[in-house]
């Protein structure tokens with residue numbers, strides 16, 4: 001679902017651990033008084049210097065007509081045990097009507113009664129009781145163990161009278177009512193640490209303050225859980241709370257949460273889903289906790305007004321226009337890449353729809369805004385799409401939607417990840433839309449518009465959230481750094497923005513991680529975190545790659561990848577670097593390496609080569625995305641960079657290269673066909689159901705030739721090198737789970753035999769070039785004379801005289817010496833070529849009508865010196881062999897168990913055979929057993945004509961074991 005690949009960022013562990021010391025203050029946002037308070041409580045200095053006063057400040061919401069004040073009349077009726085009461089009773093309490101402030105004062109002389117003058121008008125007593133009880137519980141939680149300490153705290157609520165003094169209260173009121181209020185009433189005990197999260201300003205202040213756990217008291221006291229979107233029960237509960245709008249920001253204590261860990265997730269649409277997500281089934285809530293410590297910068301800086309939504313101006317203007325004109329549709333669809341603000345916008349839109357101010361944006365202070373941002377709104381619901389997929393869930397949703405809004409103008413249902421909705425669910429929603437009142441609004445959110453039913457897409461108002469521009473992201477990061485007191489280099493922020501792929505969330509997460517690494521956000525830190533290499537290192541690598549220095553290129557590339565860099569990242573960086581060079585950016589203020597590179601590659605030909613290198617890198621990037629074997633393919637791509645200038649080896653290559661725009665001097669001409677030819681350079685990939693397989697096939701001729709050329713060059717024996725170049729050919733290359741299967745073609749039995757003897761050198765050279773384990777298969781391709789059979793178009797036997805795997809090690813390639821018979825080194829000798837051919841011909845060939853093109857492969861599993869089988873059976877790869885008809889369903893015997901398999905035989909039917917069902921052998925006799933008596937022969941027959949096969953296989957009784965091997 002992610003939009004493309006996301007950067008994975010790893011922070012060096014040790015540094016992170018060290019940095020963790022700072023994390024607490026960084027992550028302890030002022031909006032979360034709880035953790036801040038606990039931190040303060042741990043602080044002895046603070047305790048000793050504070051006054052003997054605890055002040056809980058309540059704002060007056062009388063303007064909204066919901067609540068004039070809260071009192072603690074219910075304080076005594078909490079049903080709490082005496083122990084708790086006693087703890088709280090250590091404090092004098094006093095309710096200051098003017099300041100809407102409840103002040104606890106620690107009695108110097110011990111326990112005082114709680115009959116302190118409390119509020120006289122308890123408009124909604126129950127609620128306030130709950131609030132008070134929450135307050136009390138908190139008091140118990142935090143003050144109980146500190147009763148002898150001097151405490152002073154103010155619990156603010158997000159109410160209007162406090163907003164008037166935003167500037168002066170931006171710190172205290174915003175979210176850190178506790179810590180910051182201390183500043184107001186007592187001398188500051190401890191300056192805020194540099195990275196300590198500061199309060200959020202402006203409307204955000206209000207909202208983040210409103211995000212404080214206003215609900216938690218009632219929620220915590222309520223054991224209700226939600227059924228669908230946390231409403232059926234919660235509604236009842238919240239109804240009682242209506243209008244109270246007051247709660248204590250610091251009431252969410254760990255203990256309370258323990259007792260009812262999920263209830264506080266009820267009404268907090270603005271905060272994380274952590275609680276909801278970790279809640280057990282049936283207890284899961286659709287809303288987010290308002291009072292959890294924001295766990296990340298992106299969580300903390302979630303926009304809460306349209307003004308704060310970055311880079312989505314069109315969407316914002318359009319939504320504001322809809323609200324101001326009162327033209328509200330019933331179904332909205334927010335779609336676009338991840339981390340671009342869809343969810344945030346939906347919440348802001350919901351709040352704006354119901355905001356009582358006339359600004360058409362959530363003012364953050366009116367009753368509705370407060371209710372919404374504190375998670376209390378019963379008219380705005382975030383719906384869990386998986387839940388409404390259930391019949392009961394969707395019924396409940398529609399029932400809820402058909403009821404009029406409780407207190408707001410609109411009833412808004414936000415369905416995130418709506419592509420997860422079943423067709424029936426969509427059907428129900430769409431069918432109900434017309435019957436529902438005008439005041440019901442659905443906001444559906446998805447990154448994948450294509451996954452939605454057409455009917456849904458066409459009936460909704462669609463808002464596209466494009467990727468956010470780098471400049472906008474960098475600007476936002478800058479603001480966050482300023483807010484967070486983080487030192488930064490702008491260039492580093494620009495770099496992060498560029499690496500975030502248009503997702504502000506990704507950028508914020510990177511910044512978050514960087515803030516753990518060092519005091520200053522610098523470019524080198526960013527490099528370290530994101531895993532990029534310096535330009536100098538890149539130039540070095542590029543230079544090697546362009547200069548055909550195969551082994552150095554491979555070694556350097558491996559070093560880089562082994563150290564830190566992600567292959568995708570390396571490709572992208574190299575491509576950017578080449579673009580810089582082509583754009584002439586390497587002249588001024590360049591490093592020595594840069595200038596050297598520019599001097600060396602200055603000619604017109606160099607420029608052309610670089611531009612082709614760019615294309616190769618861009619092609620390989622696509623392949624890398626699909627590959628699990630990225631390092632290898634990156635190496636292959638790097639080696640291709642220089643191969644473009646190499647002259648082809650033979651006539652065929654020459655023709656093909658000329659076709660493709662090469663000239664004999666090695667330079668590419670920039671004919672239009674070049675681009676086309678480069679497409680063929682692309683490494684073809686094909687997905688196997690079980691495992692990924694990357695395959696270079698015959699049409700990637702230049703690629704294969706280039707690899708083969710490099711591999712043969714690595715052989716130090718001249719005769720072998722010449723032999724391989726002239727007589728051999730790499731016809732196919734497959735990658736499967738880190739193993740490269742290289743198929744070599746020889747056209748004469750003697751050549752195949754010779755290659756067989758030198759297989760170790762060949763395999764070793766290929767390993768060096770490819771950078772992974774290699775299994776080689778040597779094929780003999782025989783073209784029978786046409787005169788032999790009029791119908792015969794081509795009879796080709798590919799003999800896998802040896803199919804061998806060698807394990808890759810990091811040592812330099814084995815030296816190719818003479819053409820020594822290395823088969824002695826193998827624990828079990830392969831079946832001789834002659835034997836295999838005769839077996840094929842006598843057992844199969846004679847019965848195969850010549851009109852059919854059959855391919856016979858005889859493979860040999862290799863055992864290592866301990867006798868373990870290193871490679872078994874070609875079942876996993878046969879479908880992609882050259883000339884194989886991969887579309888043809890095949891049947892075959894499963895490969896024998898490890899250790900049993902010795903020789904594998906596979907017969908493939910070809911396309912032509914499909915038309916001639918009678919062409920399949922009626923019987924197939926296997927070659928005589930090999931010398932090793934304990935081995936079992938396995939036959940693989942691939943054909944779609946299962947019933948035409950009758951097999952007699954030693955060790956296998958019948959064909960029952962056949963399985964469909966497609």
Ligand SMILES: Nc1ncnc2c1ncn2[C@@H]1O[C@H](COP(=O)(O)OP(=O)(O)OP(=O)(O)O)[C@@H](O)[C@H]1O
Pocket residue numbers: 297298299300301302303308309310311312337338339340341342343344345446447465468503504505506508
């Ligand atoms: N346009 C934006 N303006 C400001 N902040 C943004 C924006 N987009 C994303 N963010 C940041 O990223 C976080 C996640 O944003 P949000 O959940 O709205 O994105 P989304 O598009 O809904 O992502 P997803 O599709 O993954 O749910 C926010 O908390 C905010 O910090």
Ligand SMILES: [Zn+2]
Pocket residue numbers: 354355356357361362363364365366367368369370
């Ligand atoms: Zn409002």
